[in-house]
Amino acid sequence: MISNNDITTRAIEWALGGLEQRSQTIADNVANAETPGFRGSEVSFENELRSALQTGHMDRTPSVSVAHTTNPAGANGNNVRLEDEMVDMIATNLSKSAMIQSFNYKADILRAAIRS
């Protein structure tokens, strides 16, 4: 760990934690796409992360919330929209890659500083 107080690292950790939970929720929604009466869930953490970044309180525990989606349910009471889940899955993966690249960029800068 670089430093617990490093804002960039904390923000990336927070985002990766939220994105991983979002991946799991999408996997659960798709697994239950045909389960009668099942209501899909969605994960949000961006607003909390943004306000933490704005106020500079990055030392608190990352806040990630899970809530049921409000899509209307189909004939069997299931409200999962498979197409939306597939798109969200791709977007979540790309965000994860972006976070990992950001972290690696940060690590490269530190490595350069150590070498010089």
Place this chain on the structure above:
Amino acid sequence: MSSFHSLDIAATGADLGRTWLDAVAHNIANVNTVRPYDEEPFRAKLVHAAAVDGPGGTGDGVRIVEILEADGTAPEVYEPDHPFASQEGAVKRGVVDLVGQMADMIGAQRHYQANLSVIRSSREAYEAAMQIGR
């Protein structure tokens, strides 16, 4: 559960899709099955699935609760020459809703494919995570 949780969850969904497809195949294979008139007719197998609740509000996938059999009365046709016919010449056929089974087959296949997509995508994401710090 492993640390690659999305994979485990998608696997439960793919497992349901495969079981469901197996049941549909069995039902369609038996759509013309005739049993002796005084015996129970063939009844279509129906998969009962339910969501699994997980910790922290995130679900843990889906599980197969039980395999049920279709209820309803068996359709009868008049075939007096049939060896399984009753005294009155009625033959009891299986309880299979063929149109419903064909629709279920598409649903099961789509469900299986969607979960395989999640498995593929999760694997790529976890592989990317292996690059942290490289």
